[in-house]
Amino acid sequence: MSYTLLRPFLFQLDPEHAHELTLSLLDKAHRSHTLGLVYEQQPLPVECMGLQFSNPVGLAAGLDKNGDYIDALAELGFGFIEVGTVTPKPQEGNPKPRMFRIKEAHAIINRMGFNNLGVDHLVANVQRCQYKGNIGINIGKNAVTPVEKAADDYVYCLERVYAHASYITINISSPNTKNLRDLQSGTALVALLDTIKNKHSQLATEYGFYVPLVLKVAPDLEEDQVDFIAQQLIDFEIDGLIATNTTLSRIGVEDLPFGKETGGLSGRPVSHHSTQILLQFHERLADQVALIGVGGIDNGDKAIKKLQAGATLIQLYSGLVYRGPSLVQECVESINSYYDAQQL
Structure with missing residues (x-):
């Protein structure tokens, strides 16, 4: 069944339930070997952070927090997959309901709160999966850990x-x-x-190989904050920046149903501002x-706008809820055409 036919049914359900059912x-479909008959990997090789990506269109963190569905998601044609956010200990996250569709704006508000089964569960899933592409792992801190002790949680996850x-x-950069x-x-x-x-640095020496470090930032930054963060990225030799959360x-969305719910807003309304923050970092870095x-990437043109603002890779999440998996292929095709035009 195509996502276009399935979406009206899913949109009758609570968003979090619909999310779980879709996965x-x-x-x-993956286990029955039918998913690969519908979607295919589109090669458009790109190098970034010393890694080779099969194409520049990835899955953002948050959709598969525990890494339970890596192999199934990989069959949708992503060039890379980011799982998490994961924390040292399992946690339930914030009380439900905590995810809201704003259909009129093709947007989502969530206040999930890093609900996950803990870093050890995620690592076991990553070890078990068959996917051979690049897997990013997104790490955070437990809600009960005081912010002044946050580094302990990040180091704990980093080691594992x-x-x-x-x-x-x-x-x-999560607001939740x-x-x-x-x-x-x-x-x-x-x-x-x-x-x-x-x-x-200790881990790179211990293991004998280097794993790139990436920082994920919010779109709600003033220019002086962008200046400061950009300088720290350079000073600490951080390999990548994800803009934005x-x-x-x-x-x-202020006058739309659910528009006043607390949490982080994603989807179409964040597209322009997120791209502007990306551009500001590109100008500095x-x-x-x-x-x-x-x-806010929900079509191929918006994917290209991210590249024009300085991105080498892009990631999708909320756009998938409204457009379905065909968005992956559309973005890869649009980027391919953009690359071709650049070479003329």
Whole structure:
């Protein structure tokens, strides 16, 4: 059954239930060997952070928090997959309901709160999966860990995922864990990156190979914050930046049903602002730090806008809810055409 036919049924369900059901159906299709008959991998090789990607269109963190569905999702044609956010200990996240569709705006508000089964569960799934492409692992802190002790949680996760990740994302930008975004500023960011980078260097020596480190930031940044974060990325030799996470802004949804729910807004309304933040980082970082664009990509043209703003890779999430898996192929085809036009 195509997603276009399935979507009206899914949209009658609670969004979180629909999310879980969709992943379950994908997994069943994968196990019955029918998923690969509908979708195919489109090769469009690209190099980023010293890694070879089969194409530049990836899955953003949050859709498969525990890495339970890597092989099924890989069959949709993604060039890479990011799983998580994962925390040291399992946690339930925030009370339900905690995910809301704003259909009129092709948007989603969520306040999930890093609900996950813990880092050991995720690592076991990554070890078990058959997917040979790049897997990013997105790490965070437990809600009960005080923000001043956050580095302990990131180091704990870093140690456990290092040998199993193609790259590791430090998530300090979710709006749904109390005070987490404080880690994006001032001495808190410096101290966090210093601790993580020291442990990262030790692990690279211990294992004898280097796993790129990536920072994921919010779109709700002032220009001086962008300046500061960009400088820290350079100073600490962070390999990549994901711009951006969800926004606290309600521009474009303030008068719509569920528009006033607390949490992070994603989807079409965040597209322009997210791309502007990406561009601001590109202007400051040039080619010193790899950029991954995410936020509001629901067609091929918006994927190209991320590349024009400086991204080498892009990621999808909310657009998949409204457009379905065909969005992956559309984005790869649009980027391919963009590359061709650049070479003329």
